[in-house]
Amino acid sequence: MLTRRTFAATAALLALSGWVAAPSFAQPADAGARDFIERLGNEAISTFARTDLSRQQALSSFTRLLHEGFDVPYIGRWVLGRHWNAATPQQQQEYLNLFERLIVDTYANRFLEYSGETFRIAGSRPEGERDTMVQTQIVRPAGPPVQVEWRVRQQAPGTFKIIDVVVEGVSMGVTQRSEFASVVQSRGGITGLIDALRSRVSQG
Numbered sequence: 001m002l003t004r005r006t007f008a009a010t011a012a013l014l015a016l017s018g019w020v021a022a023p024s025f026a027q028p029a030d031a032g033a034r035d036f037i038e039r040l041g042n043e044a045i046s047t048f049a050r051t052d053l054s055r056q057q058a059l060s061s062f063t064r065l066l067h068e069g070f071d072v073p074y075i076g077r078w079v080l081g082r083h084w085n086a087a088t089p090q091q092q093q094e095y096l097n098l099f100e101r102l103i104v105d106t107y108a109n110r111f112l113e114y115s116g117e118t119f120r121i122a123g124s125r126p127e128g129e130r131d132t133m134v135q136t137q138i139v140r141p142a143g144p145p146v147q148v149e150w151r152v153r154q155q156a157p158g159t160f161k162i163i164d165v166v167v168e169g170v171s172m173g174v175t176q177r178s179e180f181a182s183v184v185q186s187r188g189g190i191t192g193l194i195d196a197l198r199s200r201v202s203q204g
Contacts, residue, residue, distance in 0.1 A: 033132035033152035034124045036160040040069060041119045041136075063104055071153065071161040072100055078163075079177045080190075087190045095190070098197035105201055116141045119148075130154055131163070 053061065066072060076099040077084050087095060122135040132152045137145040151164035164173040183193045 030124055030126055030132050032154065032158065033160055034121060034134050036152060037134040037136065037150050038121050059104070062107070066100075066103065069162055071155075071163050072096075072103070074153075074161075074163055075173060076100070079173060079180055080193075081177055081181060083181070083184050083190050083193070091190055091194060095194055095197070098194065098201055101201040102197060122147075127151060133166075 073096055076096045079099070080087075080095065084092065118139045119136045120139065122137055124132055124134045127133045130153050132154075134150045134152055136148050136150065138148050139145050147168050149166040150162050151166065152160050153163045154160055164171055166172070180193060183196050184190060187193060187196060
């Protein structure tokens with residue numbers, strides 16, 4: 001069953017999983033992050049509304065947009081937390097591959113079922129030295145708007161990536177980190193988590 005939280009996260013990714021290049025001229029990080037999210041959403045909506053793509057083409061587009069809009073390796077490492085340093089290089093690489101596949105498998109079908117979600121920028125604020133929280137409302141065809149904040153990191157002048165999504169006050173990164181920590185503890189370490197991820201993505 002699709003919970004409200006899962007639906008909200010899906011709606012957020014549907015509305016903003018696309019990407020367009022940041023302008024080449026210099027601008028304050030806060031303004032640049034806000035502009036990045038605004039133009040990114042418009043690009044995503046035009047992509048998701050297409051009906052001429054095959055399923056495989058749509059999945060390929062989703063994966064490409066995910067790479068370009070989100071810092072997936074950083075998110076994967078952060079979600080694993082202190083267990084990252086306990087993993088071997090081979091385990092780290094397999095984990096990151098499985099983490100990416102998990103994201104694609106989790107949201108791909110929702111991506112293919114895009115049903116008219118739109119968004120609007122509601123504000124922004126600095127978060128730490130490098131990040132900006134951009135507040136948006138995801139407007140659904142039916143039901144109240146969903147409040148979504150995007151944690152955007154400036155990786156270089158004019159270059160931005162999303163590193164977390166906060167839906168109705170709940171961080172998707174923190175939620176996933178807690179879930180993974182529980183699996184590591186219950187399954188005896190990083191090997192158990194990797195086994196669980198393998199099983200999950202193979203069912204997708």
